[in-house]
Amino acid sequence: MKLYKADLHIHTVLSPCGDLEMSPAAIVNRAKEKGLDIIGITDHNSTKNCKIVEEIATNEGILVLKGAEVTTKEEVHCLAFFEKDNELNEFQSYLDSFITKIKNDPEKFGYQVVVDKNENIVEHIDWLLISALDQNIQQVERKVHQLNGLFIPAHIDRARYSLISQLGFVPSDLNEDALELSKYMTKSKFITQNQYLADRCFITSSDSHFTENIGDISTVFQLNEKTFGEVRMALKSENGRKVIA
Amino acid sequence: MQVEDIIKKLNLEIVSGNTGINREVTGGYVSDLLSDVMGNSKEGQIWITLQTHKNVMAIASLKDLAAVIMVKGFMPDEDTVAHSNQEGVPILVTNMNTFEVAGKLYEIVK
Numbered sequence: 001m002k003l004y005k006a007d008l009h010i011h012t013v014l015s016p017c018g019d020l021e022m023s024p025a026a027i028v029n030r031a032k033e034k035g036l037d038i039i040g041i042t043d044h045n046s047t048k049n050c051k052i053v054e055e056i057a058t059n060e061g062i063l064v065l066k067g068a069e070v071t072t073k074e075e076v077h078c079l080a081f082f083e084k085d086n087e088l089n090e091f092q093s094y095l096d097s098f099i100t101k102i103k104n105d106p107e108k109f110g111y112q113v114v115v116d117k118n119e120n121i122v123e124h125i126d127w128l129l130i131s132a133l134d135q136n137i138q139q140v141e142r143k144v145h146q147l148n149g150l151f152i153p154a155h156i157d158r159a160r161y162s163l164i165s166q167l168g169f170v171p172s173d174l175n176e177d178a179l180e181l182s183k184y185m186t187k188s189k190f191i192t193q194n195q196y197l198a199d200r201c202f203i204t205s206s207d208s209h210f211t212e213n214i215g216d217i218s219t220v221f222q223l224n225e226k227t228f229g230e231v232r233m234a235l236k237s238e239n240g241r242k243v244i245a
Numbered sequence: 246m247q248v249e250d251i252i253k254k255l256n257l258e259i260v261s262g263n264t265g266i267n268r269e270v271t272g273g274y275v276s277d278l279l280s281d282v283m284g285n286s287k288e289g290q291i292w293i294t295l296q297t298h299k300n301v302m303a304i305a306s307l308k309d310l311a312a313v314i315m316v317k318g319f320m321p322d323e324d325t326v327a328h329s330n331q332e333g334v335p336i337l338v339t340n341m342n343t344f345e346v347a348g349k350l351y352e353i354v355k
Binding site: 074136137138159164167171 | 278279280282283296297298299300303304322
């Protein structure tokens with residue numbers, strides 16, 4: 001078993017709030033500089049820049065977990081990751097079907113662009129990606145798991161767009177794979193304040209919108225090798241795989 | 246003033262928690278952030294919201310609220326209804342939006 005450093009919450013130029021410098025190549029470069037072994041690509045309600053980041057990262061020996069940061073009907077942000085491209089594609093169709101389509105004003109909210117390897121823009125997304133889906137948190141969780149994915153409510157310690165801000169507390173029957181804490185919170189402090197969550201699995205990630213924040217904080221996994229399946233096992237503490245910190 | 250009186254005066258529909266219609270109403274609270282309601286609502290208030298998740302009922306019973314009004318024709322989730330019946334805290338629904346129903350409630354219980 002080896003230890004692997006992961007930052008599973010990174011936005012690209014596709015997120016309106018993502019810096020235009022957040023190109024796939026720049027993200028991979030920065031991840032490499034910060035010694036990250038695994039990164040998660042999680043744009044708001046879109047997966048469309050994941051594969052290009054993966055293509056570049058694979059050459060650098062970095063594993064990419066491909067997914068999105070989904071906005072549920074309650075305006076709870078949740079990370080979702082998928083192992084196979086067909087699962088990712090089906091989830092993209094689900095996002096496209098259920099997002100509330102409000103026209104984006106790039107001057108106000110920022111540009112939302114899908115890019116290729118050479119940073120050429122291949123698509124502009126017309127509707128605002130930070131809108132909510134017309135699907136509640138349980139419906140999103142079920143869809144993610146139906147597609148064999150990982151479901152992780154994001155930055156649950158934050159006062160905005162988090163499971164706890166929107167729904168007061170973590171529902172006891174929520175079938176999450178992990179709960180994410182922001183870089184402003186430590187697990188021990190959080191558990192002290194929320195003792196009912198002591199036995200849940202936690203990860204910590206940067207929620208980077210700018211390259212300089214990538215790897216500001218990370219999660220360390222103990223894995224046999226760097227694969228999606230091994231990360232899944234670690235979240236469940238199976239066969240010696242685990243989340244170290 | 247009891248929940249039953251509010252139902253009649255505002256022409257609301259009761260979905261669940263019928264055993265609670267005699268609960269005493271002392272005021273109202275309006276918020277869609279459940280963390281805020283948990284921190285700031287007071288016993289006996291009627292809570293007006295567009296959220297329908299079952300955590301709504303957990304918080305309503307924890308805070309001993311008189312009832313919950315769901316606006317704009319939103320209906321509670323199935324497990325929210327079950328919790329409301331179990332706790333005897335009524336869920337009332339209306340096609341009015343939050344502004345309208347809060348204005349009318351304020352006129353009655355201010």
